[in-house]
Amino acid sequence: MKLSFEQEHIKQTYQYCLSCEPISTVHPAIATIQQLSWFTQSLPSLPATLPDFQPRLGLWYEQLWLKLIDCHPDLELIAYNRQIIEQNQTIGAIDLLVADHQHRCVRHIELAVKFYIYFQLAQKWQWIGPNLKDRFTHKLSRMLTHQLPMGYHPQIQQLRLRYPNYHFNQQIILQGRLFQPCSAPRSPKDGTWLFDSQLNVSERYLYQIVPRQYWLTPSHAAYQPLTTNIDRAVMVYGQGKQFWLLPDNYMSTYNG
Known part of the structure; x- marks a missing residue:
């Protein structure tokens, strides 16, 4: 059944x-x-x-x-x-x-x-949470x-x-x-991240924002459309891929 x-x-x-x-x-x-x-x-x-x-x-x-x-x-x-x-x-x-x-x-x-x-902060690459804290x-x-x-x-x-x-x-x-920059080599189990402007506008409709309660299983997420611009880091899923999408002004929220 x-x-x-x-x-x-x-x-x-x-x-x-x-x-x-x-x-x-x-x-x-x-x-x-x-x-x-x-x-x-x-x-x-x-x-x-x-x-x-x-x-x-x-x-x-x-x-x-x-x-x-x-x-x-x-x-x-x-x-x-x-x-x-x-x-x-x-x-x-x-x-x-x-x-x-x-x-x-x-x-x-x-x-x-x-x-x-995996992100560069203060001239050092490190593993950080998407909230930069x-x-x-x-x-x-x-x-x-x-x-x-x-x-x-x-x-x-x-x-x-x-x-x-x-x-x-x-x-x-x-x-x-763990999520690597989209241009970096990575292991098969790692995901990727990219800036908002790096995602092709014509492809945005293929992806959805994943609510927090579906982060463990994004392929079973309830649909939440990806808007044209984002103002915070969001987990995105579509086309069998899970990745983080970061706003272009991402670093402006970093307080050290």
Whole structure:
């Protein structure tokens, strides 16, 4: 039986979480799809619904994983977004703490889904968020030097006491996509970006602006026409291609 548009979107969104390779493997804590086999091989079915969309894509992405964990017969959620407080001050938080009963393991998991473009700022090429505020190097450093160590804080380790014979494991699930300049060589999994004026006017009707809730699965996006001019960075999809379109005055919004 053919799936409806909504059913196909639900299926593809969860399959993205389970099959998208990380945007980087520069650290062994970043999980590849193969290293998530402990999760995927025992998952009997996908959730039937998506969580309500949140303005923050990262928060919605976390809730997608909560739905997947809830469907998993061998997993028990111990903590989600657990804050660590010392002397009435929040010093950090962890995303997920999960008991994996099949493998007798307590797993601390940090989640992130990021879309970065390769752009030259201050005479230096770097991976940045389309809003010009986020940096891949900053995000990765934060996850490795602050968020992962929080898993060993006594307040988090205290939660493991219910499972004295389970070993402890940490993983970062870092998904998303990287986008190179349209003229640059790139790997097959990378996308491209270009300035508004670089897109042929006669071809604009072939593309659509992708709403944030479809960034993971742009081929199933609801139609939003691409206007003649844009005043902000937008994700665009059409002709089987996903790319970022930047306004020609893109750099004028950069504050350093």
